[in-house]
Amino acid sequence: MHTRLFGISILALTLAAGLSTACTRRSDNPGATGTTGTGVGVRVSQINLGRSLNADKTINDNTDSFKPNDTIYASIGTGGSAATATLKARWTYQDGQVVNESTQTIAPTGDARTEFHISKPDGWPTGKYKLEVLLNGSSAATKDFVVER
């Protein structure tokens, strides 16, 4: 009898220890909440390029190939919230020559779309271009595109 009770006790203790470990591991997973530090933050989730925008500032016609006389639109998807977040679009040509830099300072309260656009009255030189998006001064995403005839 004593042996059976002892065996049941050991089994119960083992199960309790296992459950405790499982719960601890779940709550230690930083990805479970999607937050870091203070629990708020903004992240860049998507970059799309195209020649025109929808009313919600998404791209109407996604493409990464443009013509010299196109206006080039970039739609940046962000998630999260912050009192202030600075998005910078840095457009470069070929070997890194800066074409343009534009900045928007936003106070997002959830998913948002921010658009940047550039145009050149006398037409874009053909070649390879890159858009780099910086969030609060740090590179967050890049997108390559080309201009061709």
Added chain:
Amino acid sequence: MSIFDKKDETPPGSKPDFSNVRSGGSSTAPAAPLPTGTIGSGKTYVVVKGDSLSKIAKREYGDANKWRTIYEANKDLINDPDLIYPGQQLKIPGA
């Protein structure tokens, strides 16, 4: 390939001129609030219809040529110094 096929291409070794690129942007997110009242030794100015940076510089500093001071302080708001919009709140450094 004829010479006409290459006439608009940038010659090898030279860099194209992007100084006339026009840019802009907007967001579905609210704009971050600007500090109000004085900023350091400066202040804020709300743009009205008909304003230009040189007009504001003339009014605030007595010198239209100081428009670049205002432009440099507001680069996060102004993409093109020739384009400012009514309602924009501009920092006026040292005014």
